[in-house]
Structure formats: structure tokens, C-alpha cells
Amino acid sequence: xxxxxxxxxxxxxxxxxxxxxxxxxxxxxxxxxxxxxxxxxxxxxxxxxxxxxxxxxxxxxxxxxxxxxxxxxxxxxxxxxxxxxxxxxxxxxxxxxxxxxxxxxxxxxxxxxxxxxxxxxxxxxxxxxxxxxxxxxxxxxxxxxxxxxxxxxxxxxxxxxxxxxxxxxxxxxxxxxxxxxxxxxxxxxxxxxxxxxxxxxxxxxxxxxxxxxxxxxxxxxxxxxxxxxxxxxxxxxxxxxxxxxxxxxxxxxxxxxxxxxxxxxxxxxxxxxxxxxxxxxxxxxxxxxxxxxxxxxxxxxxxxxxxxxxxxxxxxxxxxxxxxxxxxxxxxxxxxxxxxxxxxxxxxxxxxxxxxxxxxxxxxxxxxxxxxxxxxxxxxxxxxxxxxxxxxxxxxxxxxxxxxxxxxxxxxxxxxxxxxxxxxxxxxxxxxxxxxxxxxxxxxxxxxxxxxxxxxxxxxxxxxxxxxxxxxxxxxxxxxxxxxxxxxxxxxxxxxxxxxxxxxxxxxxxxxxxxxxxxxxxxxxxxxxxxxxxxxxxxxxxxxxxxxxxxxxxxxxxxxxxxxxxxxxxxxxxxxxxxxxxxxxxxxxxxxxxxxxxxxxxxxxxxxxxxxxxxxxxxxxxxxxxxxxxxxxxxxxxxxxxxxxxxxxxxxxxxxxxxxxxxxxxxxxxxxxxxxxxxxxxxxxxxxxxxxxxxxxxxxxxxxxxxxxxxxxxxxxxxxxxxxxxxxxxxxxxxxxxxxxxxxxxxxxxxxxxxxxxxxxxxxxxxxxxxxxxxxxxxxxxxxxxxxxxxxxxxxxxxxxxxxxxxxxxxxxxxxxxxxxxxxxxxxxxxxxxxxxxxxxxxxxxxxxxxxxxxxxxxxxxxxxxxxxxxxxxxxxxxxxxxxxxxxxxxxxxxxxxxxxxxxxxxxxxxx
Numbered sequence: 001x002x003x004x005x006x007x008x009x010x011x012x013x014x015x016x017x018x019x020x021x022x023x024x025x026x027x028x029x030x031x032x033x034x035x036x037x038x039x040x041x042x043x044x045x046x047x048x049x050x051x052x053x054x055x056x057x058x059x060x061x062x063x064x065x066x067x068x069x070x071x072x073x074x075x076x077x078x079x080x081x082x083x084x085x086x087x088x089x090x091x092x093x094x095x096x097x098x099x100x101x102x103x104x105x106x107x108x109x110x111x112x113x114x115x116x117x118x119x120x121x122x123x124x125x126x127x128x129x130x131x132x133x134x135x136x137x138x139x140x141x142x143x144x145x146x147x148x149x150x151x152x153x154x155x156x157x158x159x160x161x162x163x164x165x166x167x168x169x170x171x172x173x174x175x176x177x178x179x180x181x182x183x184x185x186x187x188x189x190x191x192x193x194x195x196x197x198x199x200x201x202x203x204x205x206x207x208x209x210x211x212x213x214x215x216x217x218x219x220x221x222x223x224x225x226x227x228x229x230x231x232x233x234x235x236x237x238x239x240x241x242x243x244x245x246x247x248x249x250x251x252x253x254x255x256x257x258x259x260x261x262x263x264x265x266x267x268x269x270x271x272x273x274x275x276x277x278x279x280x281x282x283x284x285x286x287x288x289x290x291x292x293x294x295x296x297x298x299x300x301x302x303x304x305x306x307x308x309x310x311x312x313x314x315x316x317x318x319x320x321x322x323x324x325x326x327x328x329x330x331x332x333x334x335x336x337x338x339x340x341x342x343x344x345x346x347x348x349x350x351x352x353x354x355x356x357x358x359x360x361x362x363x364x365x366x367x368x369x370x371x372x373x374x375x376x377x378x379x380x381x382x383x384x385x386x387x388x389x390x391x392x393x394x395x396x397x398x399x400x401x402x403x404x405x406x407x408x409x410x411x412x413x414x415x416x417x418x419x420x421x422x423x424x425x426x427x428x429x430x431x432x433x434x435x436x437x438x439x440x441x442x443x444x445x446x447x448x449x450x451x452x453x454x455x456x457x458x459x460x461x462x463x464x465x466x467x468x469x470x471x472x473x474x475x476x477x478x479x480x481x482x483x484x485x486x487x488x489x490x491x492x493x494x495x496x497x498x499x500x501x502x503x504x505x506x507x508x509x510x511x512x513x514x515x516x517x518x519x520x521x522x523x524x525x526x527x528x529x530x531x532x533x534x535x536x537x538x539x540x541x542x543x544x545x546x547x548x549x550x551x552x553x554x555x556x557x558x559x560x561x562x563x564x565x566x567x568x569x570x571x572x573x574x575x576x577x578x579x580x581x582x583x584x585x586x587x588x589x590x591x592x593x594x595x596x597x598x599x600x601x602x603x604x605x606x607x608x609x610x611x612x613x614x615x616x617x618x619x620x621x622x623x624x625x626x627x628x629x630x631x632x633x634x635x636x637x638x639x640x641x642x643x644x645x646x647x648x649x650x651x652x653x654x655x656x657x658x659x660x661x662x663x664x665x666x667x668x669x670x671x672x673x674x675x676x677x678x679x680x681x682x683x684x685x686x687x688x689x690x691x692x693x694x695x696x697x698x699x700x701x702x703x704x705x706x707x708x709x710x711x712x713x714x715x716x717x718x719x720x721x722x723x724x725x726x727x728x729x730x731x732x733x734x735x736x737x738x739x740x741x742x743x744x745x746x747x748x749x750x751x752x753x754x755x756x757x758x759x760x761x762x763x764x765x766x767x768x769x770x771x772x773x774x775x776x777x778x779x780x781x782x783x784x785x786x787x788x789x790x791x792x793x794x795x796x797x798x799x800x801x802x803x804x805x806x807x808x809x810x811x812x813x814x815x816x817x818x819x820x821x822x823x824x825x826x827x828x829x830x831x832x833x834x835x836x837x838x839x840x841x842x843x844x845x846x847x848x849x850x851x852x853x854x855x856x857x858x859x860x861x862x863x864x865x866x867x868x869x870x871x872x873x874x875x876x877x878x879x880x881x882x883x884x885x886x887x888x889x890x891x892x893x894x895x896x897x898x899x900x901x902x903x904x905x906x907x908x909x910x911x912x
Contacts, residue, residue, distance in 0.1 A: 037247070040247050041247065041249065044247060044263075046459065047262045048260045051183035051196065051198075051251070051260040052251050053424070053461050054183045055183045055260070056253055057463060059157065059256060060255075060427070062157050063139055066158075069090070069172050070102075070172050071162075072479075075102055076161060076164075076169065078102070078161060089478060089479075090113070091113035093471055097175060098177050099175050101172075102170055102171060103122075103171050110170075127142070129158075130142075130158075133158045137168050140158050141156075141157055141158075142155050143204060144178055144204055147175065155176050156174065157173070158174075178212075179216060181207040183196070191265060193246075194262070194265070196260075197209060197215075197261060198253070198260055198261070199229055199259045201229070202229075204217060205217065205218050223238045223239055224238040224246065225241075228250050228259060231250050233252050235248065237266065246265050247263065249262050308337075312325040313340070324344070327341070366380065366386040366387065366464070371457060372454075372458075375396055376397055387402060388434030388435055389401075404429075404432040404438045423449070424447060425443075425445045426444040426445070428443075440466060441465055446460075484537060484556075488556075500613075501619075501620065505616070505617060507568075508614070509567070509568045509571055511612070512566045512577075512579075513564070515557075515563055515627035515628055516564065516606045516608050516631075517561050517635070518591075519604065519606065520604075521533065521536075524604070528597065532600060533560075536597060540562065540591060544587065547564075547587045552565060552566050566583060569614075581610075587608065588606065588640065591605065592605055607640065608643070609631025610630055610643065610645065611630060612644070612645075627645065630644055660711060663695075664715075667720055667721055667724075672724065674691045674732070675896035675897055675902075676690070676691060677895065678889070678902070678909075680887070681887045681888075684893055684909055685909065686909050687745070689748070689902060691725065693705055694896075713753075713754060719754060719755060723755075723768075729749045730771075730779065732899060733779060741903070741907050746780050746808070747779060750782045751782065761798055765807065769807075777806040781802070781810070782809075782810045808831070810831040811827070812833045814832045829862075829864055831866065832859045832867075833867050834867070835870075837870075839880070842879055852868070852883060867885070868887070868889070869889045870889075871889065873892060
């Protein structure tokens with residue numbers, strides 16, 4: 001009985017020791033597992049929130065750029081012929097975007113930083129995302145798609161372009177290369193096989209850390225992918241396509257509609273806990289075996305340490321990771337206590353590592369973590385580099401010490417309300433460094449919540465935007481300021497003029513525009529060189545700025561033209577004119593002072609035209625035209641003076657505009673006729689005629705070519721008009737060829753510079769000859785000397801091509817230019833024409849007589865014929881005949897005649 005009783009007591013003792021010991025080990029294992037799961041969820045949540053913060057910040061920065069571009073004057077015009085050059089500079093600063101451009105409301109991209117291959121046009125109009133963008137009229141992030149041109153998966157960021165009436169007129173587009181997307185989280189702290197990235201709301205994969213280039217744009221068919229889209233905000237455990245079960249945390253990104261996810265393999269979460277459980281269980285079994293052998297000896301020594309170990313395990317289960325078990329009693333029990341303590345220390349270390357990873361403390365952004373009371377717990381190195389504060393200076397402090405005085409209390413109240421309501425906030429703010437410097441930054445605040453929704457921490461990240469702001473300032477300077485003088489350029493001037501006109505209408509105050517053109521600037525460039533010309537322009541710009549008030553504008557339009565904009569000159573027109581004249585006289589006096597140009601002294605004078613504005617609506621274009629007209633009046637008055645625009649100039653502008661409308665209608669309805677002025681030799685024998693254009697206006701009657709030909713040249717209407725003249729003249733030439741009295745006549749047709757410089761001019765002339773059947777040997781094209789000043793080689797080539805088909809050439813107005821003598825011998829000419837300006841006073845002006853004699857001698861030396869135009873009296877003809885000129889054209893013989901009268905004239909005088 002004693003032995004049985006002993007065995008019974010031993011068994012009871014073993015059971016009494018083993019059961020609590022196994023309970024302690026099991027409880028520790030269970031607590032370890034639960035702590036691992038809880039810490040994993042919290043860490044994954046913080047990692048996903050960091051992804052949303054970092055990526056959201058990049059997209060928000062892109063939206064800021066879109067916002068700034070969308071309000072630029074050139075962009076708001078949505079003009080396919082006027083592409084904003086700043087897009088190329090901006091694209092060079094943002095290589096993450098495949099391109100930057102803007103489109104009209106049809107979705108056609110009319111301007112982009114990079115041209116499309118082959119000149120193809122990009123059209124987003126039919127895409128669902130663009131249609132949604134048109135409907136919502138707000139910033140949007142499009143669904144991912146594969147770009148056929150770029151060969152990449154992209155998502156397009158869009159911002160509406162609004163005109164002055166806040167009407168949508170187009171859209172800015174940033175195609176984002178999704179393969180380059182990176183949320184910048186500290187992957188070095190994460191286990192292998194971790195998965196993180198972004199899904200769109202419809203389940204398309206935006207980006208993933210594993211093989212992003214092939215994964216982007218797909219829709220993975222896995223339980224994990226489906227649950228990410230369904231859950232949108234929370235945690236779960238699921239299996240991916242690779243068969244690995246993972247713990248997932250997903251957080252939505254509201255502005256883009258994307259969903260951020262992070263998944264950590266479950267086996268990685270439990271690996272250390274499982275190993276610790278195996279070790280603990282083995283030690284527990286060994287302890288039980290020892291108890292069986294030594295139960296009677298160690299019974300009293302076991303009870304106390306086991307009880308302490310049990311109490312420690314319960315404390316850990318309650319969340320107290322600071323408790324430690326007492327290492328005492330038999331060696332095996334002490335080993336269990338040591339392993340238990342090691343397990344808790346390992347868990348604490350893992351928790352600290354995960355928290356560091358989750359808050360992205362190795363990020364390139366400045367980071368801080370605050371507790372629920374918004375007191376700083378920890379900062380990273382980037383935070384110190386940005387702000388100048390060390391951890392010892394800010395830990396325990398409120399982030400308020402970082403605030404600047406640029407924002408009101410209401411601003412911060414709205415910020416924290418957003419954090420409370422939505423769980424986060426991001427935006428551009430002004431911060432203050434330790435040294436007091438104010439700087440711009442992009443700030444993101446994310447609230448970290450426990451499983452029951454209670455805020456436990458705040459994570460804030462910031463990016464110093466000082467460099468980006470400087471780059472934006474540089475781009476703005478390139479876009480709106482003249483590179484040579486650093487004055488506002490035409491683009492900025494037009495914008496300021498628009499604002500000045502609007503302000504003048506509201507306030508009733510007058511203003512003025514002074515258009516300043518330097519006299520004889522081309523001569524300076526031609527004689528001293530463009531480098532000296534640039535120095536002069538720079539010094540003129542500096543002097544002009546000293547002549548105006550601080551709020552006035554001095555701009556360079558281009559070349560040697562400057563504009564001064566004066567605002568707020570008062571409500572009285574006379575007073576405003578007096579103030580403007582005072583400024584103008586000051587400018588004249590200042591610019592008349594000598595200039596030192598790298599060793600050369602130069603004097604340059606300006607001609608100034610002034611246009612006043614105020615009290616009524618007017619346009620920028622009209623105002624500049626008025627100043628331009630006044631400036632030319634200043635030139636006409638002898639230069640180096642100032643003239644105001646007056647109503648007579650305005651009437652001239654109005655008449656010119658009306659004439660342009662009529663001229664376009666005349667070209668459409670062919671309201672033109674040709675008159676023919678005879679060309680004779682000797683005492684009046686007819687050899688040919690010059691075709692002269694006349695406009696048969698329905699109300700004005702015959703309009704002089706002097707009125708409409710310069711306008712036709714400016715508007716480009718000279719091209720269809722010149723082709724009509726050539727066709728009509730050749731048709732008449734072919735008709736005359738069938739009549740004996742006119743069969744041998746030649747016909748001269750004037751050709752403008754715009755016609756001759758067309759690439760297909762030769763083909764046009766030959767086609768007209770072919771259609772009309774005119775003899776090319778009877779056609780003579782008259783060119784002016786000034787036409788030959790530019791592109792001489794191309795002109796000679798075209799003349800030679802037509803000459804090979806028999807077409808003749810006459811050089812009109814010879815002697816009025818100054819550069820043709822050097823290449824006259826190279827031109828395939830047939831005739832020189834003495835200008836009527838020399839013939840008019842040939843009898844009384846020795847200079848005119850000498851020039852006429854020189855032209856005749858030059859023509860004779862080059863084996864060319866010569867003809868004088870404007871011969872009106874017999875004495876002029878006789879004098880020219882003595883000099884050796886025997887061909888004439890002028891009122892002495894006949895005025896220009898309609899075709900019927902010309903043919904009658906030909907019948908009377910006979911043929912040469």
C-alpha cells in the first residue's frame with residue numbers, strides 16, 4: 001500500500017506539475033500567435049497607408065502642375081497653331097510621364113511635349129474615361145490601358161481647361177507610366193514573397209512589386225484579388241495565384257479610385273512563433289520527464305516557480321509585454337522561464353522592427369509619428385535634414401512648432417477635421433525650419449486606428465518643395481520673359497494688357513501704351529554685327545525701366561520693338577495724356593544718350609507711338625494696332641519723336657478692315673479685270689503690253705491697285721489673285737495669237753514675291769501655259785528688284801527653269817534698290833525697266849538723268865533690252881532716245897486700256 005500510495009502521490013504530483021506547465025507553455029504559444037497576428041495587421045495597415053500617402057502625394061503634385069498649366073493664357077486658347085513651349089521644359093523635369101499635352105473637347109491632342117511618331121494625332125474622344133471626364137468636368141485618373149504608341153501600360157491624369165467664363169474648353173493630359181510607379185516603402189524590412197501594389201475599382205492591376213511590367217493591366221483570377229476589390233478597406237487572409245496564403249491589408253485612395261494592398265505570407269508571420277512553440281514544447285516534455293524521475297525530490301521546489309511562470313504568461317496574454325518570468329527552481333523549469341522570457345523579448349524586437357518598417361523611417365520623405373494626443377514619438381533622418389530639428393528637440397513636443405504664420409487657425413481646424421472624418425489629409429503648406437526659414441512642403445497626415453476603430457497614432461510625411469518651386473519659377477521665366485533683356489515678353493505683355501484694360505473699365509482710370517521702335521537698328525546690326533546689336537537692346541531695356549514707375553510694365557515685343565504699359569493715370573483724359581507725354585519725353589531724352597558697345601560709341605534714337613485707353617471696352621489687338629499706327633506716324637515725321645494715335649488713324653484702320661472684307665469677297669466672286677498698257681518702240685510702233693490689274697468694286701467703282709495690292713500681299717490673297725491674273729493674261733495672249741494685228745505681241749505680267757517663293761511656282765506657270773495654249777515666248781514675267789534681295793539662289797533656279805521653256809523676264813523698277821548689281825549678271829533676264837521715278841524728272845534732275853544713262857549702259861553691256869516707263873511728254877522720249885533707250889511705256893502713247901480699246905488701239909498704230 002505504501003508503494004501504491006507513493007506511486008499515486010507521485011502520479012498526482014506529476015499531474016499537478018505537468019498540467020500547469022503545459023498550460024503555461026500552451027498559453028504562451030497562443031499568446032505569441034495572437035500577438036504576431038495583431039502586430040502584423042497593424043503593421044500592414046500602416047504600410048498600406050504609407051503607400052497611399054506617398055503615391056497620393058506624387059499624384060497630387062502632378063495635379064498641381066496640371067492646375068498651373070490649365071490656367072496659362074496660351075493653353076486656355078486651345079489653339080492647334082499655338083502650342084505652349086513650356087510643356088517641353090516641364091516634361092524634362094518629370095520623366096515619369098510618357099508625355100504632357102492638352103486636347104480640345106473632342107479629345108484630339110493639339111499640343112504635346114513630345115510629337116507622336118509619324119505625325120499621328122492622338123484622340124482620346126472615344127475612350128470611356130475621357131467621356132466620364134467630360135461629364136464630371138473635374139480632375140480624374142483614368143483606367144489603365146496599353147498605349148499603342150508608347151508601348152507601355154499607362155494611366156492618364158486629366159484636369160479640365162476653363163476659359164475666362166469658367167467654361168470647359170479642353171483638357172490637360174499626363175500619361176503616367178505605370179511601370180515606373182513605386183510607393184517607396186522600406187522593403188528591406190519585409191519578408192520574402194511579400195506582395196504590395198494597387199488595384200483599380202474594377203479589379204485591374206495598376207502596379208505590383210512582383211514583375212510589374214507584365215502584371216500591369218491584368219485582372220488576376222484569384223481569391224485574394226477578388227477580396228481586395230470587395231473589401232476595399234480592411235484586413236483578411238487569403239490565397240494568391242502562386243498558392244501562398246497571406247495576411248492582407250487594403251486601404252482605398254479616394255482621389256484616384258485605386259486600392260492599395262500589402263500581403264505578407266502567413267508562414268512568415270508564424271515562422272518564429274512556431275519555432276519558439278516547438279522549442280518550448282520540447283523543453284516542457286523534458287521537464288515532465290524529469291518530474292517523473294525526481295517528483296519526490298523537487299515537488300516542493302516546483303510549485304513556486306511554476307506559479308510565477310503562470311502569472312507571467314497571463315500578464316503577457318493581457319497585453320503586458322514588459323513582464324518577465326523569474327528564473328528559479330530546477331534547471332528545466334528555469335530553462336522554460338528563460339525561453340519564455342526570450343520569446344517575449346523576440347516579440348518586442350519584432351514589433352519594433354515592424355513599426356519602423358510600417359512608418360517608412362528609411363523613406364526619402366521627412367516622417368514623424370505622434371501618439372493619440374498628437375505628441376511626437378519619433379522622427380526619421382530625412383525629417384531632421386529638412387527641418388533642422390533633432391529627435392531630442394522634438395520628441396514629446398507638439399507638431400505645432402513646425403507651423404509658419406502663412407496659414408490661419410481656420411486652415412488647421414479644417415485640416416484636422418478632414419483627418420478625423422476621413423482618416424487622412426494631404427496638401428501643400430508652408431512650414432518653418434529650426435532656423436526660422438519659411439519653406440513650401442507637401443504634407444500628408446494619416447490616422448492609425450486599432451481593430452476597434454480608435455486612433456492610436458498619427459503618421460505624418462512631408463516633402464520639401466523648395467527645389468520644385470524654383471524649377472517652376474524658372475519655367476515661368478522662360479515662358480514669360482525675354483531671354484536677352486529679361487523683360488516681360490509678348491505673351492506676358494498681352495496678359496498684363498488684358499488685366500489692365502479690364503481694371504480700367506471697372507475703375508474708370510486711364511492708361512497708355514507706348515510702342516517704341518529703334519531708328520535704323522538694322523543698319524547697326526549690318527555694320528557692327530548682331531553682338532553689338534544685342535548689347536544695345538540690353539542697354540535700352542535697362543534705361544527704359546528707369547523711366548517708369550514701379551507698377552508699370554516694360555516689355556520687349558521682339559527685334560528692336562519695346563512696349564511701355566502705364567496704368568492708373570487718373571480719370572481725366574487730358575491729365576492722362578499729359579502724364580504719358582512726360583514719360584515719353586523722358587524716354588526720348590534717356591535713349592538719346594550715347595551707348596558704349598564693347599569699345600564702340602553709338603547713338604540710337606527711338607520713334608514712339610502712343611495709344612490711350614480707358615472708360616470703354618477695347619481689345620488688346622486694337623490697342624496695339626493704334627500704338628503701331630502712331631509709331632509709324634512718328635517715323636514719317638522724321639523719327640526720334642513721339643506721336644499720339646488720333647481718330648483719323650482709327651478711321652484708316654476701320655477702312656482697311658472693311659477693305660479686307662471686300663477684297664476677300666472680290667476674290668471669291670472674281671470682281672477683277674485686266675487693263676493693258678501698250679509698250680512701243682521708236683515713234684510709237686506697238687510691240688506688246690503690260691497687264692495691269694483693276695478691281696471693279698460694285699460700290700466704289702474701279703479701285704486703284706495702290707490701295708489693294710499691299711493688302712493682298714499682307715493677307716496672302718495675292719496668291720489666288722496672282723494666279724488669276726496669270727491665267728487671264730495667258731488666255732488673252734492665246735486669243736491674240738489668232739488675230740493678225742495682235743499675233744506677234746508680247747505680254748508682261750507682274751509677279752509678287754509671295755508667288756515666286758511658292759515651292760511649285762514653276763509648275764503653276766507651266767500648267768497655266770498648258771491649259772491656255774499661250775506661247776511661252778510671248779510671255780514676259782516682271783520681277784521687282786526688291787524681290788531678289790532674299791533667297792537669290794532659289795530665285796535664279798526657278799527663273800532658269802522657266803527660261804528653258806521660253807518664258808522671258810523683265811526686271812521692273814531697276815535702280816530703286818541697292819543690292820542687285822552684285823548678282824545681276826547671274827540672272828537669266830531679257831530686259832531692264834527704267835523706273836518712272838527717274839523718268840519723271842529726267843529733264844531737270846541731273847541725278848535722274850545719270851541713273852537712266854547708267855541703266856541703259858548696263859543693259860547694253862549685258863546684252864539686255866531696256867524699256868522706260870512713265871514717259872508722258874515728247875521731250876522725255878527724245879532725251880531717252882539720245883541716251884540709247886528706244887522702248888517706251890506711258891501716257892505719251894496710251895493709258896492702260898480695257899481689252900477691246902487696246903485691240904482698237906493696236907489696229908490704229910500698227911505693229912513693229
